[in-house]
Amino acid sequence: MPKAANYNLARRISIRQLQVFDTVSRLRSFTRAAEELYLSQPTVSMQIKKLESDIGLPLIEQVAKKLSLTEAGKALQAAAHDILETLGRFEMEVEDQKGLRTGQLHLAVVSTANYFAPRLLGQFRHQYPGIKVTLEVTNREHILERMLRNSDDIYLIGKPPESSELEFQPYLPNPMVVVVPVDHKLAKRKSVSLQEIADEPFIIREQGSGTRIAVEHKFASAGLELNIGMELGNNESIKQGITGGLGIAVLSLHTLTSGDMNELTVLDVEGFPISWQWFIGHPRSKRLSIAAKTFIDFMYEEGPLLLPENVIDSALVDMSMMKIKGVGE
Structure with missing residues (x-):
């Protein structure tokens, strides 16, 4: 020997x-x-x-x-x-041989998905208790950095970049709406023009945020300059800023709860909601574990059922305005 x-x-x-x-x-x-x-x-x-x-x-x-x-x-x-x-x-290979009795799952999501991703993971853990899961919540720019470093198994992101090294598949719609205080001068108006809100001070997410990219693109496409009054690093702080009268903002519809709507309302602005969508991604060369593959299937089956159900009451917003067109339309 x-x-x-x-x-x-x-x-x-x-x-x-x-x-x-x-x-x-x-x-x-x-x-x-x-x-x-x-x-x-x-x-x-x-x-x-x-x-x-x-x-x-x-x-x-x-x-x-x-x-x-x-x-x-x-x-x-x-x-x-x-x-x-x-x-x-x-x-x-060992995890695959053991099936789903044991294993690890690392998920990284953009901050707008933080309002349902923990519940999704909780349901998954309940079904597969042997899988250890971790969740990283950050903005779009940091998600892309983590993808290039291959730090996690699965990523949930808005507007994926064009890259031959990364692979994405469409997931759930993530509409962006204009949010103002309930006592705002335009709160009860219908069909407010983008020009009318252009001079309003906007509370906006930090550089690298997908929400900010969507808002800046909307205003630039209309030939308007965005009046940035304040930058804040998370959606909860932005909602508090709106309530406090610091400005208005564009937020993911999924970040709004029925409790928020006691002090906030969605403004009926022409060209809104912005058609946005989440995508599931991973490095193209990455070999997904059986736990990761199973979780992706689970996301498509259970994800739509776990989105906030009582985000906007029909009495507050005309739901026809909330009809989301397909991405790319």
């Missing part, structure tokens, strides 16, 4: 160390790597120092606050990527 090769490093280096190094080298940041791995920054730094000590060569250099890899670091990055990818494929 042939003797096993004597690889000294294999006795000293752990898979966890390789995972930490791979994340740091990919993000070029100890802080961001710590956030992605749910570790403290000192723990990440300690793992890298231990790795450099075990190998006997520096792996990372820091010049003018920028991290770069040494030649040894570049070689280790390639090796770590191959090892972790091979281990990931093995893990999926």
Whole structure:
């Protein structure tokens, strides 16, 4: 029987160390790597120092606050990527052999989907209790970054980018509506023109948000300039800002609850709602686990049933206005 090769490093280096190094080298940041791995920054730094000590060569250099890899670091990055990818494929094969009794599912969604995605995951976990699930909620720009880094299994996003490396399929409609305080001067008007609201101060999401992209495109297409009064990083803060009289906003219809409609109302604006849609995506080259494939099927079967049922009362908004046209029309 042939003797096993004597690889000294294999006795000293752990898979966890390789995972930490791979994340740091990919993000070029100890802080961001710590956030992605749910570790403290000192723990990440300690793992890298231990790795450099075990190998006997520096792996990372820091010049003018920028991290770069040494030649040894570049070689280790390639090796770590191959090892972790091979281990990931093995893990999926094991999960497939076990069926859906065990496994992991990592889902990342845009913030507008946060109003139903947790309930969807809850229903899925109830049906498949052996599957461990994680949910990351962020904006469109960060979702795309995570996709390129292959950080998760499945992504839910609006308006997918054109990319040969990413694969998307249409999911549920996500209409965008103009929201104002119930006592706004235009609240009871019908067929308000876009020009009439152009001078209103808008509370808008941060750069990189899909909602912001949709709003800016709507105004630019009409030859109008968007009057940005304030930027806020989440939909709940925007709703509070509208209630407080700081401005009006365009929000996903699915972010509005019946409770919100005590103080807010949807304005009947020509050209609204904006026809928007969610898409399910993943890297084209990614081999989906059986848990991920099953969850995608589950999304199509159960997702429409879990959308907020009492978002807009017909007494508040003419539901004919809420008819959503197909994307691309």
